Structure formats: structure tokens, C-alpha cells
Amino acid sequence: MFRLCLMLQWQAITYFFFFGNICFTMLHGNFESKTSWRDETTQTSQEKLHKLINCCRFLDLIARATGAASAIPTASGWSVVVEHAQDGGDIETITFKNFYTALVSVRLRRRSPGREGGGGEWCTALRDRPLMTNPHAESGAQDYCSIDRKQMRVEPDDVSSVRLVLKQPSCAWLTFGVEDVLLFPRAQPEPVGELSDWLSALNLVEQRLPTQGSLDAASVSCRLQPMWALSEVTTRSSRSHTAPVGRFDVDGSYDINLLSLT
Amino acid sequence: MDEGAELSLTIVQLVQRLKGSHLHAQMEREARECLHQPEIRLDSIKDDVRSFLRTSGWEKKLQNAVYRELQVERLASSLTAAAPPEHVKEPLAYMRKAQAGWERRILKSLNGMSTELGVPLARMRTAAEQRELSSKWNEMGTDEADLTGFRPIYAAKDFLEVVVALRSPNHKCGGDEEPGTRSHWGLIQVPLDVQDIQQLRGAYAELNLAAGQLGIDDDGHIHPDFFERDYVETAKKVLGGQDSAAAQQYSRRGCPTGLRADLWALILNSVDRPQDAMHFEQLKAGVVQHDLLVDHLIRKDVKLTASNDDYYFVFEDFLYQVLLCFSRDASVLEHFKYNSATPPKSYIRGKEGDEAYAVVYPPNGVIPFHGFSMYAAHPRLFQWPRCASCTRSRQSCTACSGRCTPATFSAYTLCPRRARVSCRCVCFWSGSCRRTCRDSSTTCDGSELSRYASPLSGCFELSQDISAPTSCFSFGTESWATTPWSWWRSWLPPSSPFGPRT
Numbered sequence: 001m002f003r004l005c006l007m008l009q010w011q012a013i014t015y016f017f018f019f020g021n022i023c024f025t026m027l028h029g030n031f032e033s034k035t036s037w038r039d040e041t042t043q044t045s046q047e048k049l050h051k052l053i054n055c056c057r058f059l060d061l062i063a064r065a066t067g068a069a070s071a072i073p074t075a076s077g078w079s080v081v082v083e084h085a086q087d088g089g090d091i092e093t094i095t096f097k098n099f100y101t102a103l104v105s106v107r108l109r110r111r112s113p114g115r116e117g118g119g120g121e122w123c124t125a126l127r128d129r130p131l132m133t134n135p136h137a138e139s140g141a142q143d144y145c146s147i148d149r150k151q152m153r154v155e156p157d158d159v160s161s162v163r164l165v166l167k168q169p170s171c172a173w174l175t176f177g178v179e180d181v182l183l184f185p186r187a188q189p190e191p192v193g194e195l196s197d198w199l200s201a202l203n204l205v206e207q208r209l210p211t212q213g214s215l216d217a218a219s220v221s222c223r224l225q226p227m228w229a230l231s232e233v234t235t236r237s238s239r240s241h242t243a244p245v246g247r248f249d250v251d252g253s254y255d256i257n258l259l260s261l262t
Numbered sequence: 263m264d265e266g267a268e269l270s271l272t273i274v275q276l277v278q279r280l281k282g283s284h285l286h287a288q289m290e291r292e293a294r295e296c297l298h299q300p301e302i303r304l305d306s307i308k309d310d311v312r313s314f315l316r317t318s319g320w321e322k323k324l325q326n327a328v329y330r331e332l333q334v335e336r337l338a339s340s341l342t343a344a345a346p347p348e349h350v351k352e353p354l355a356y357m358r359k360a361q362a363g364w365e366r367r368i369l370k371s372l373n374g375m376s377t378e379l380g381v382p383l384a385r386m387r388t389a390a391e392q393r394e395l396s397s398k399w400n401e402m403g404t405d406e407a408d409l410t411g412f413r414p415i416y417a418a419k420d421f422l423e424v425v426v427a428l429r430s431p432n433h434k435c436g437g438d439e440e441p442g443t444r445s446h447w448g449l450i451q452v453p454l455d456v457q458d459i460q461q462l463r464g465a466y467a468e469l470n471l472a473a474g475q476l477g478i479d480d481d482g483h484i485h486p487d488f489f490e491r492d493y494v495e496t497a498k499k500v501l502g503g504q505d506s507a508a509a510q511q512y513s514r515r516g517c518p519t520g521l522r523a524d525l526w527a528l529i530l531n532s533v534d535r536p537q538d539a540m541h542f543e544q545l546k547a548g549v550v551q552h553d554l555l556v557d558h559l560i561r562k563d564v565k566l567t568a569s570n571d572d573y574y575f576v577f578e579d580f581l582y583q584v585l586l587c588f589s590r591d592a593s594v595l596e597h598f599k600y601n602s603a604t605p606p607k608s609y610i611r612g613k614e615g616d617e618a619y620a621v622v623y624p625p626n627g628v629i630p631f632h633g634f635s636m637y638a639a640h641p642r643l644f645q646w647p648r649c650a651s652c653t654r655s656r657q658s659c660t661a662c663s664g665r666c667t668p669a670t671f672s673a674y675t676l677c678p679r680r681a682r683v684s685c686r687c688v689c690f691w692s693g694s695c696r697r698t699c700r701d702s703s704t705t706c707d708g709s710e711l712s713r714y715a716s717p718l719s720g721c722f723e724l725s726q727d728i729s730a731p732t733s734c735f736s737f738g739t740e741s742w743a744t745t746p747w748s749w750w751r752s753w754l755p756p757s758s759p760f761g762p763r764t
Contacts, residue, residue: 139355
């Protein structure tokens, strides 16, 4: 009940309409009995039960229409995709391919520090990020999307589960969802390992070279600048050599067969 | 991708595009030579060189080049590395499938024509034929070749049928043949995001009835002091400023006939350079050496359209020169990188399947359709007093390449982006039900939609932000009179003056 009311908050008109309807149903019940609300205390238990059942049926219709029952596939509303992170790691990026989802929210389950066991607490990392500029049109409907950790409200560290809440308010589509959801862990700095023998030997050779005072940054930059300019010229000339000269034939021949259909 | 990262990426792409270009070499040379000038000081060399380039007009040329690059739709980097290349060019799978089917249909038609008529797709001309063609280069219209067997590969109507048949498989009325409660108004049933009437009114405010426009307010019975004289003076000032963006902004309300060529050259940043002359000679040599089937299609199209036109028949020879050379221009293939279309491919005879001997046919990858020659004819761009001179042909070819490429791709590619045919058809059809035109008595049916969905009238490349090309050009009073929209003029020019709104 509480969850259904929370859902109805973002469908203000529907909430108001149905709430009014529910009140009417509960209070009036029978159209013929207009004074039934005054005689509520005298209603029989059967009549009260009948009203309650009608109310529940009505709320169930609301739940189905708004997608609250996520087990039932709906053309519009919302659905949830759960992806499990690997052993509570840190997440760098979440990528997926959109399929007619209008908005996406990301919820993370993070393990609390110092708390052993359990999955942790859920928190909202991203709320209602638009994936389609117009939910009724095709723009953005099949785009590849990525959500970086910088775009999230909370740090996606020590995450055990990721929940993508997908929303599609338009009833124009047969189905909606996301595909190919991938979680990219945060890159760890490479550990400093032991150098191989030949690298170690190289370092020893460099250390034996006599140092002739401190290096002059200006002189080093003066020496490097011409080299850089030379490399630029070389790159440019090599690029110009590989530039297409505009010929469409192959070794002077353009005698072709029929066009390839594949 | 946030806006800052996207801007940085755009800048990097622009720099890569302009680096190594002729403009870059020229600016480097000028910057090197200005070091000899006394006002260039060593301690502030960078600022002084920049100031020199600004005052000497090179900054303006660079601005025009950047503006031109921005007008051409480029591939932005994919949002994620996971996006395949075909998805970056066209994200909707059913659009890619429809595009592939459409291209296969065109190729089958071309193969069938080659087989039926016994005309090879390409052959080397004999030495005698090459000499004859070279001697008759400036009078190719006198060639009375038999073109009765050749027919256009497709016309606007065929493409319209493809666009009308598009269905989104995930749309609730996508598979329904019969109109239902969820069907869209009009012929186009693809749920594309197009501008509504209010947005169109804002986007094309220059075309409102209160603003003067060439082709309408410069009519003979209207005194030129009301509008025409001042507007022509403004055109001269715009040309004096040599600013592409200003020229494009100015052209929104039409171009004076005598200044149209210069204005469009400025908009397209098309300048006559020595290397262009060499390139043109190379293209001309390609025309002389090889005889292609598409050459006959081009000749047929010119005969059917421009030659039968009261205004453009005098440019028949000119059109042959431009279009035949354009078909040999392999640099046009670069635009396939950001377009969902695929250039037709073939193999050298005897080397089928060997990618080392794969070639594109025709060399520019563009198969002409019915009305293709009007790309070069409209909008009276080549109506010079002395036409068919070598210089003009070259300039025309350069302008044609720069203008036709985005327009051509827009013509026969299926893409839901706003500037494409599909969106223009949706925009037109939805708007025709809410007419704001002057002539409200004009009926609107599929034939008119076909006309405005045609490559010539609706498919010139623009920025991504707008959904329909508009122009103040009017082909003639008869076309204006039949236009249901006040801003759907006939034969809309390529690279429309309308760019993104600031």
C-alpha cells in the first residue's frame, strides 16, 4: 500500500482521479444509496468487505497500469534490471545499449565499512537520467549509453549490486529495456614489480655516467623544439604521401563486372 | 558526454580536418613571412602574429573554413567504445535495414539495365573516341547519342514509397497496415521527432509574411524602394565582408540574381585555386578515358529535365561538363564516413572477391537519379553572362561537389536525423494539416508530398538542429502559387542558409 502510494506521487493526475474515485466507491458504494456514508456505522460486515474488495481490485488495476507489478511485462511504466557487481568492487563505468527506455535511474547496494556480512544498503546514485529526448519519438531509442562514476551522486565503491530502474512513460512502444549491460571496474594502479635483469642493468649503466652539473631546462627545451618541429614536418610529409591522389582505377584498369549486391 | 568534452572533441576534429589543407599551408607561409616585419616583437611573437593574421584577413578565411566544416555533418565520437561503426552512422537498426534494402534495389536496377541493354558498366574509350570527346568537350549537347533504352534508376516517387513504407517494429502501430487509433497523420508512420508548428515559426522567422523576401517582394509591380534596393545593397556589403556565416544569414530571405553565384560561393567557401584547376583536369581526363553507364544516365537526365526547361536549356553543355566530372570525383567518397549510405562496389573483371581489386562505381559513389542534374542547375547558380568557360566549369564543379555531396546523401539515405528526408516528409505532412500559407485554397496530397520529398526540393544538408530546409529561392511564380506552405519553396537550394540558431 505504501509502495503503491509512493508510485502514485509522480502520476499526480492519475492519483487524484483514482483517489477521488476510490473515495466515491468507498463512501457511496451503491449509487442508489446516497446516504450510506451517514449510516456507515450501521453497515453490515458483508457490505464493508464488499467495498474493501472493490477497492483492492481498483488499486490492483492501478498497479498493473502503472507497472508496479514488475513481474508482468508492460508496454509502458517502469521495470528494474539488476546486475551484480563482482565481489563488491569499485565501479568506473556502466555501459548499456538502450532499447526505447526514456529514463534510467541507478541504485547501488554498497557494503557499509565495518559491517560484516549482509549485502549492504541501497542508495540512489543517479536519478531519472533522460535517454530519449522525446519518449514518444525514436531519438535516442537505440543509442549506446554510458554512466561514469563522476556522474553519480555517491561514490560507486564496494558495490555488491547495481539496480537500473528503467522508465518509459509513453504507451507508444511495445516494449522497452536495456541490453548488453556491462560494469567496468575502476582501474587500479599497477603495482610496482621487480625489474627484469636487462632493465636493471640499464639503470646501472645510467647511474655510472658522470653527471655534469644540473640540467638546464631552457637548453633542453631549445634542443627539443627543433626535433619536435622536424617530427611534425616529417609526419606531415608522410601523411601527404599517403594521401589519396584521387584515382578511381586500379593500375589503370576500370573494367568491372556487375555491381556487388552484398 | 558533457558539453565541454564534446566541444573539445569537435575542436580536435576540426583541427585535424584543416591541418594539411591548402589554407593551413598558406597561413603558415604568411605567418613565417610576417616575422620580417618590424612590428613583430620577439617577446610577444605569438600575439603579434595572431594580430597580423587577424588584420590581414586570414582569420576571416579561417573562420569561413571552420564554418564550412561545421556545416557538414560529421561523425561525433560514439558515446561508448561499444558502439559498432554502423551504429554510429545510423543508430536505428530498422533504418539501417531499410537503407540496405533500398541500396540493393538500386544496384539490382543498375545491373539489370546493364545486362538488358548490353552496355558495360565501365569501358575504356578507344583513342579515336577520346580524341572526339576532347574536341567536343564544350559542345557535348550536340551529341545525338541514342538514349532511348536508358531510363532513370529511380525518381523521387520511388524514394517516397520507401519512406512511406518505413515502420518501426517496436511501435504499437508499426506492424499494422490498416490505420488505427495510434497511427500518425499522413503518409509517414515513423515516430520521428520533428518540430511542431510553433517551433517552425520560430526557426524560420525570417520567412514570416511581414518580412520582405526576394522572389515575392521584388515583383515587377512593387516599387524597388520598398525592399529590393536596400536588400541588394546589403548583399554587396555582405560580399565585401567575405564572411560565410553572414552570407548564409543574408540568404535566408533570398539572393539577388546577379549576386547569387558569389554569395553561394562564399557560403560554400568555394574559391578558385590552382590546385583545383589541376584536379578538374584530372577529372576531365577520367571522363575522356572511361565511358561509364552512369554517363548515359546523366545525359538522359539532362535531356529530360534541364534541356526541356525554359531557363536552363542554355546550360546543357555546361551541365554535362560539371556532372560528368563530378561523377569521377573520388573525394566525394569521404562523405560516406558519416552517412548511413554505402557506396556501390564492384571488382575488376577477373578479380572478383579480391579486395585489392575492389573499386567504387561510379567513382564518386553517387548513382544519379531522375532530376539529379537539377542539383547543378538550381538555383540559377550558373547563370553567368559568359557561361561554359573553363574557369566557370571548374568553379561549378567545386561548388557542386561541396554542395551536392551533403544534399545527395540526404537525398537517398534513410535517416531519422532532423535534416533528413524522413523528418522533412513528416514535418511537411504534419504541417500541411495546419496551413499557414498565403494560398489556403491549395490542396495537399501525396503528389505534392512527393514533390517536396524529392531530392531537389527537400534534401539539402543542414545542421542537425533544424528539421527542414527553407529558402527564399523561388523557381518561378507557378511553383510559388502551388506551394501550400509559405516557406516550402520550389527547388530549395543546397546547404540551406539556415543554420543552428544562436
